[in-house]
Amino acid sequence: MDISFIIVNYKGWEPLGACLDSIQSLENIDVSWEVIVVDNASRDGMLEKFRARYPAFHFIENEGNYGFSYGNNLGARHARGDFLFFLNPDTLITAAPATSMLALARQHPGWSIVSSQQVNAAGKKENPFGIFPSFWTINGLVKTFYRLFTGKSSSGQCQREKIIFPDWVSGSVMLINRKVFELLGGWDEDFWLYSEDVDLCKRARDRGGQVALQCNPPITHRHGGTTRRNRALTPFFKSHVIISRHIYFRKHFSGLHHFLLQSFLTVNSLVLEGLLPALAGIIFYPAARLRKYFFLYIYLLRYYWHALLRGKWTIDTKNIIFPQGKT
DSSP states (O other), X not given: OOEEEEEEESSOHHHHHHHHHHHHGGGGSSSOEEEEEEEOSOOSSHHHHHHHHOTTSEEEEOSSOOOHHHHHHHHHHXXXXXXXXXXXXXXXXXXXXXXXXXXXHHHOTTEEEEEEEEEOTTSOXXXXXXXXXXXXXXXXXXXXXXXXXXXXXXXXXXXXXXXXXXXXXXXXXXXXXXXXHHHHTSSOTTOSSSSHHHHHHHHXXXXXXXXXXXXXXXXXXXXXSHHHHOGGGHHHXXXXXXXXXXXXXXXXXXXXXXXXXXXXHHHIIIIITTHHHHHHHHHTTTOHHHHHHHHHHHHHHHHHHHHHHHTSSOOOXXXXXXXXXXX
């Protein structure tokens, strides 16, 4: 088996169906492949319907929604392919980028992770890659000055090159040799959602591997996943963007540098960028666009309080509770 496509789903059945249909169109390419879909406990009755609709694909029902990393690792344990091709359920794959990525990975064994440029439904480039998190990229203002004075920016790279080597690439489209994946220990399950792809790329780079991204042909990413469809959960998911950054800093920095990064991110989240929007959310509570900042602030306060009590930045990914009701 050449490729194992691994897709983690949570109630994203409509985009998942389009994604699986696009993979089925690869039947005539000279590459052997399989599809493994891990459903993170959607429990809405759709899983059996998809099993009947795609009998050639392997569907695994997870015991709970334990996160993107956990789901990917579960899928990888059932995979037979020499290469693991991780895909988001709201992507559309075609033969050209799939075979090109595989060829690059085979030709360059030192390229631990291979990805592809992505375009949205309108065909606009997404630039799904970036610079490793550090003090110089910790918020928008600092990042702007960093790019201004260093000239280190990733936004225009794919306009000048065919292959680029960013610090990290998005986990929405990621091809990795099974042996490399096992050597790295897979996805880090301390991350529930966000930054797990950055962490995987960092560990690959730290071991001397390279992270590569082909600029053409691209893969379509329609952004129809749960985090985009359910606006009521936007504050919840945005809080996990920040939480995952704290976990990343805990894993890749130490000593004074670690202390300063964690302190600055906390102050930035609660005071510099968080307090005024949260107050506006209270004052103008009926306005949904402002109300979400209040709930985001509450989620972050809860996280910081529990982090203080536990004495650690990590979270229990097997006990994530989705907020009930509309926010």
